[in-house]
Amino acid sequence: MDIEIKKSLIAAILQTENEEILEAIKNLLKIEDQADFWDQLSLEDQEAINEGIRQLDEGKSVSYEEAKDLIKTRFGF
Template sequence: MDIQSTKIELIKTILAIENSDLIQKLADFINKEEVDFWNELSISEQNEIKKGINELDGGKRISYNSFLKKIS
């Protein structure tokens, strides 16, 4: 079954539920479900961020003004 068919079946099932407590629990679950941006990044993007954090932790930093001069 593809994702669209699954969604339709899920909606049909939800529409058939008469238990308001269960509906509220489902709504709470859906509203709390958040996508972690980290998982949306590519492996190379994750590695670059980790590298930057390690450099900062190791004391390797430049001033903001130096950074601006570097990219200008």
């Protein structure tokens, strides 16, 4: 297929507001809706991640070496 035809198709897709056409193109190209991974997480996991980010923002973190030493001390690895 000529590159100009592809460009024309892309332009037409970008310009259309017709949801039926867009849905048909999506189906023809077998494009799946992509869900945000965040929405796939449990509320508990989301809260844990947010807590970790909050701690990092507050400067409450340890280096890799410190974490490795803590694990060695606590679990004997």
